Amino acid sequence: MGRLLVLALVMTVIGVVEGEEVSYDGRSLIIHGQRKLLFSGSIHYPRSTPQYDFSGRADIVRFIKEIQAQGLYASLRIGPFIESEWNYGGFPFWLHDVPGIVYRSDNEPFKAHMQDFTTKIVNMMKSEKLYASQGGPIILSQIENEYQLVEHAFHEKGPPYAKWAAQMAVGLQTGVPWMMCKQYDAPDPVINTCNGMKCGESFPGPNSYNKPWLWTENWTTRYQAYGEEPNTRSPQDIAFQVALFVARNGTFVNYYMYHGGTNFGRTASAYVTTSYYDEAPLDEYGLIRQPKWGHLKELHAAIKSCSSPILFGTQSVHSLGEKQEGYTYQLKSGECAAFLVNKDDTKTVVVPFQKSSYELAPNSISILPDCMNVAFNTAKASLKFSI
Ligand SMILES: *[C@@H]1O[C@H](CO)[C@@H](O)[C@H](O)[C@H]1NC(C)=O
Numbered sequence: 001m002g003r004l005l006v007l008a009l010v011m012t013v014i015g016v017v018e019g020e021e022v023s024y025d026g027r028s029l030i031i032h033g034q035r036k037l038l039f040s041g042s043i044h045y046p047r048s049t050p051q052y053d054f055s056g057r058a059d060i061v062r063f064i065k066e067i068q069a070q071g072l073y074a075s076l077r078i079g080p081f082i083e084s085e086w087n088y089g090g091f092p093f094w095l096h097d098v099p100g101i102v103y104r105s106d107n108e109p110f111k112a113h114m115q116d117f118t119t120k121i122v123n124m125m126k127s128e129k130l131y132a133s134q135g136g137p138i139i140l141s142q143i144e145n146e147y148q149l150v151e152h153a154f155h156e157k158g159p160p161y162a163k164w165a166a167q168m169a170v171g172l173q174t175g176v177p178w179m180m181c182k183q184y185d186a187p188d189p190v191i192n193t194c195n196g197m198k199c200g201e202s203f204p205g206p207n208s209y210n211k212p213w214l215w216t217e218n219w220t221t222r223y224q225a226y227g228e229e230p231n232t233r234s235p236q237d238i239a240f241q242v243a244l245f246v247a248r249n250g251t252f253v254n255y256y257m258y259h260g261g262t263n264f265g266r267t268a269s270a271y272v273t274t275s276y277y278d279e280a281p282l283d284e285y286g287l288i289r290q291p292k293w294g295h296l297k298e299l300h301a302a303i304k305s306c307s308s309p310i311l312f313g314t315q316s317v318h319s320l321g322e323k324q325e326g327y328t329y330q331l332k333s334g335e336c337a338a339f340l341v342n343k344d345d346t347k348t349v350v351v352p353f354q355k356s357s358y359e360l361a362p363n364s365i366s367i368l369p370d371c372m373n374v375a376f377n378t379a380k381a382s383l384k385f386s387i
């Protein structure tokens, strides 16, 4: 199908209305009464990309509404640079032809495009009442992504850009908090959050006492590139880090990925395989991968049964040995939850805690929702899941 042909058809319709038409004689087509010499080029529009495409798999409004219908919350990580092993980090390729543009920097053309896109997404969400402030499921949003990793490359153009991004986002008035992952100096009121495999150990915490400890990306495995072996991360290791993060004040953990899916079409970035995070708790096809899925489900249940002390209690940290420590959260009523941590990966140890003693497997955390009985140990993946 030719685009010029389409235009001609459109013009014919207009022409009829205005009493003009496309006709011909023995010499040429005649448009608006004039003979025309035309050149035409074919374009199959489904083979090219429209500038904004929210159709089909990209229908974000439909997806967020489905999240709400399932009784879940959403954390909307807008980017617009998302990395995510997506081709060009999610940017459209035409962006690099904008005169004078420098991505992710204090650069006017880039900032204008970033603001346009972010505003568009926010307005789409607002007009469908999808923010929690409007009764919708979105409780958090993210601007930029792991910017601190590259910030130094932009020299003096980096810090003002990060600051601008935060202010621009906050200015969009969504009624829910914004966060920046891996951006230790995220300006108030934006929350700096942790990404990584070991946020239980590596996260220094939020940059202000009135910000919560949030873990925006917990890498359940690692994406695969062609020629590499699949990366596996054991459920015991994931559970250990999640339990440690919660023991150390964490109150939000997002698994990256929980379900990776497929890189359709040309969306995969260089060398990344078409199956994305197939080793996640839900595999490429959305099927449950055991024992990972089941072990995390039991971990979540154990942590949830500690909710009141974690959310309202006072935290204290006790040394239980050279590589062992206990974290407790205690309410004024006496209600108490404990996490007993053994960081020694070589041996099982017996540690005293309160009026009892506990056996801790190597590299494990025991969760005691009443500070007495062990409800879960991160190193013990239940046999029924392994089968
Ligand atoms: C948890 O938060 C409290 C209050 O902000 C702080 O005193 C404590 O040091 C934090 N715990 C850890 C392990 O950082």
Ligand SMILES: CC(=O)N[C@H]1CO[C@H](CO)[C@@H](O)[C@@H]1O
Pocket (backbone or CB within 6 Å): 082, 083, 084, 085, 145, 195, 217, 219, 221, 222, 223, 256
């Ligand atoms: C190791 C790993 O999986 N890192 C991922 C962290 O999350 C970003 C997306 O925001 C991915 O691009 C990284 O590859």
